[in-house]
Amino acid sequence: MIRRASISDVPDIMALEKECLPHPWDKTAIDDLMTLDRHMALIAVDDGKAAGYIGFSWVLDECEIGNICVSRSFRRRGIASSLLARTESELAALGVRKIFLEVESDNAPAIALYERSGYVRYSGRKDYYGQGRDAELYCKKLPDSNCEI
C-alpha cells in the first residue's frame, strides 16, 4: 500500500534513509517533507512494515524528487516504480508538469529505474556529489504538457 506519509512516519523514513543511502538526510530534512508547503512524502507499507519512500517538493509546475529508496529485502518487486507512478499522479493533480531529479552516474539500479519509468537524461554535472562523483540530470514531462526542458 502506498499512502501519504505523516510526521509519525519520520522514524521509519529515517531508518530507510540510513539503510539505503550513503548520506542519509537528517531529521530536519525529513520533517520538512511533512510540514512545509509544497513538500510531500509517500511511503510504501508492506504487511505493516515501511518498505520504501519517496520525498519531493514543487514550485509552480516543476517538481524536484529529493530521494527515493526501498529497503533491501523489498527490492525488485516494483515498489519504487509504484512510488514514482503515485508521485506523478499526485503532482498531475496539483498542476505540476515537469519532474526533475539527479542521480549519481554509477547508480545503475536507480538509472535503470528512472529510464524504465520514462525519465530522460538532459544533462550532467561533473563532481556534483564530490570529487570524481558526477551527477546525471533527468526529467519527465507529465502527459498534456507542452513544456520545453
Ligand SMILES: CC(C)(COP(=O)(O)OP(=O)(O)OC[C@H]1O[C@@H](n2cnc3c(N)ncnc32)[C@H](O)[C@@H]1OP(=O)(O)O)[C@@H](O)C(=O)NCCC(=O)NCCS
Ligand atoms: C533504486 C531503488 C529505489 C529501486 O527500487 P526497487 O523497488 O527495487 O525498484 P523496482 O522494483 O520498481 O524496479 C523497477 C525497474 O528498475 C530497474 N532496476 C531496479 N533495480 C535494479 C537493479 N539492481 N539492477 C538493474 N536494474 C534495476 C529494473 O528495470 C526494474 O524492473 P524489473 O525488476 O522488472 O527488471 C532501490 O534499489 C534503492 O533503494 N536503492 C538505494 C537508494 C537509491 O540509490 N536511490 C536513488 C537515489 S537517486
